[in-house]
Amino acid sequence: MGTRPAQARAQARQMAARLDAEGVRNVALTWVDNAGIARVKTIPAHRLAHAAELGVGMSPVFDVFTSDDAITESEHLGGPDGDLRLFPDLDRLTTLAAQPGWAWAPVDRYDQLGRPHPACQRQFARRMADRAAAAGLSLRMGFETEWVVSRAPAGRAPAAAEGDEPLDYPCAGPAYGMTRVVELSDYLRDVTEALTVQGVEVLQLHPEYAPGQFEVTCAAADPVRAADDLLLVRETVRAVSARHALRASFAPSVVAGQVGNGCHLHLSLYRDGASLHRTPDSPWGLAPDAVAFLGGVLAALPALLAIGCPSPASYLRLQPSHWAGVYQCWGVENREAALRLITGAPDDPDGGHAEIKTFDAAANAYLAVGTVIAAGLHGIESGMQLPAPTAGDPGTLGVRERARRGIVRLPVTLTEATDQLAKSAPLAEALGEVLYGGVLAVRRAEAARFAASDAAEITAATRWRY
Known part of the structure; x- marks a missing residue:
């Protein structure tokens, strides 16, 4: 399984302490699927450093979800197999003003070996930039x-x-x-x-x-x-x-x-x-x-x-x-x-x-x-x-x-x-x-x-x- 550098872990620990001082107890980690729906996994704020180092698990099947939550498939995507890791972008970590006790961060998606997921839309946007x-x-x-x-x-x-x-x-x-x-x-x-x-x-x-x-x-x-x-x-x-x-x-x-x-x-x-x-x-x-x-x-x-x-x-x-x-x-x-x-x-x-x-x-x-x-x-x-x-x-x-x-x-x-x-x-x-x-x-x-x-x-x- 891929891990993030030690500095990311240290940065996340500092941020988790700040969140705790602000009364933040949960962090929403979001990505957007190909149907345009924002999907989420949430973690307790004190586990931010763990997520920054090791990621949070999710299925690649979300890349073929439709807007009504049906699941289709493509040549490379679909079915129950496989796993990915969600890594929060700590530079975008934001305390949510209208959701007391919550923070938010967008994620980049990688496979279990730390390689960029080829269907990660956020990394695609970064590659084009x-x-x-x-x-x-x-x-x-x-x-x-x-x-x-x-x-x-x-x-x-x-x-x-x-x-x-x-x-x-x-x-x-x-x-x-x-x-x-x-x-x-x-x-x-x-x-x-x-x-x-x-x-x-x-x-x-x-x-x-x-x-x-x-x-x-x-x-x-x-x-x-x-x-x-x-x-x-x-x-x-x-x-x-x-x-x-x-x-x-x-x-x-x-x-x-x-x-x-x-x-x-x-x-x-x-x-x-x-x-x-x-x-x-x-x-x-x-x-x-x-x-x-x-x-x-x-x-x-x-x-x-x-x-x-x-x-x-x-x-x-x-x-x-x-x-x-x-x-x-x-x-x-x-x-x-x-x-x-x-x-x-x-x-x-x-x-x-x-x-x-x-x-x-x-x-x-x-x-x-x-x-x-x-x-x-x-x-x-x-x-x-x-x-x-x-x-x-x-x-x-x-x-x-x-x-x-x-x-x-x-x-x-x-x-x-x-x-x-x-x-x-x-x-x-x-x-x-x-x-x-x-x-x-x-x-x-x-x-x-x-x-x-x-x-x-x-x-x-x-x-x-x-």
């Missing part, structure tokens, strides 16, 4: 987190049978309205305070379009930390909601036929510390490598949808003229484009960045950041370019005009997106055979599970899974 660094590039990434809040049923937890019941919204104000902030001011204050205490910098928190919907935007970070932060933000919102007798849904479709929850990914590129979005006298301010990187992302979007929109519910959200980015195009400050270039304030040297608008919170964030980096690096290696930017809503253009401009609809079902991923050699190479096969197997199983379901049934079945 390292691959970018080897090419002289660094990235800053961040997610927007949207959720819908409703009153929790008195005396009982949400159940699947409640899927068809109308949501009991705790605020009745208009979209983006100050009324919602007034009605839920204590709740929103506690969300902000909990995130801040946990070291997550909140940039914005505001009401969104759908009833009961809010969005929080947090500061950008390196790709792995950005994915960690998304998980921490989501579970913090969930915990604060519970303390206010509320419940939060991050599902792509919360009420069939209404605007759903997105989870847009923002990214910016740097070389030698200088932004590649601030190049003088270049079109759109983009350096050549930034053009090629974004060109690679744009070209890969049909396959990336199987990563960033991994649920049949995701495709209920992806509707034209809803600011969801359903056409394979890009634009400057265009919220209908799948890939949006944000120029930022002229005086801000780090203000320029790009946004992928299609993704939602059913996605595994580690897979999302890793595959986007892989697609972008393939764009640089292939010398890709960006086509002319799209202005306005491509959904209002006629079919012939879209064809003339080369604007095509992105996949409209999970099966179509999975077929695109299955044909993507760059993403297959980046993910590796084991992880790639596991992702495809889970996507096929999710699609088959809901093949005969209508929008209301899909929404009801997935509303409280995310």
Whole structure:
């Protein structure tokens, strides 16, 4: 069995003592499976040093769990055999502000001999960030987190049978309205305070379009930390909601036929510390490598949808003229484009960045950041370019005009997106055979599970899974 270095054990002992002084008694160790569900094992805080040195056991079968806890299989994953070790990232150990007596850490997964598990999504994201660094590039990434809040049923937890019941919204104000902030001011204050205490910098928190919907935007970070932060933000919102007798849904479709929850990914590129979005006298301010990187992302979007929109519910959200980015195009400050270039304030040297608008919170964030980096690096290696930017809503253009401009609809079902991923050699190479096969197997199983379901049934079945 593999062990961690002695310094990790010593660091963990110091941290365990700090946790004890803070009244922390349990530590949640989390990873995210290929269906986008955060899974957990917990340990008493005093066993942190043991976990840091020897890891915590878990089965590799979780890599082929689906969102409804069914188990599929791939060529390399599935069945009762095998064991892995979870090693907490001590640098991310966080005392949870909304869960008294608890701390949290994300984990990396290894086999019993200490070798990296080939399907560990967090290590995949780190490998892609390292691959970018080897090419002289660094990235800053961040997610927007949207959720819908409703009153929790008195005396009982949400159940699947409640899927068809109308949501009991705790605020009745208009979209983006100050009324919602007034009605839920204590709740929103506690969300902000909990995130801040946990070291997550909140940039914005505001009401969104759908009833009961809010969005929080947090500061950008390196790709792995950005994915960690998304998980921490989501579970913090969930915990604060519970303390206010509320419940939060991050599902792509919360009420069939209404605007759903997105989870847009923002990214910016740097070389030698200088932004590649601030190049003088270049079109759109983009350096050549930034053009090629974004060109690679744009070209890969049909396959990336199987990563960033991994649920049949995701495709209920992806509707034209809803600011969801359903056409394979890009634009400057265009919220209908799948890939949006944000120029930022002229005086801000780090203000320029790009946004992928299609993704939602059913996605595994580690897979999302890793595959986007892989697609972008393939764009640089292939010398890709960006086509002319799209202005306005491509959904209002006629079919012939879209064809003339080369604007095509992105996949409209999970099966179509999975077929695109299955044909993507760059993403297959980046993910590796084991992880790639596991992702495809889970996507096929999710699609088959809901093949005969209508929008209301899909929404009801997935509303409280995310």
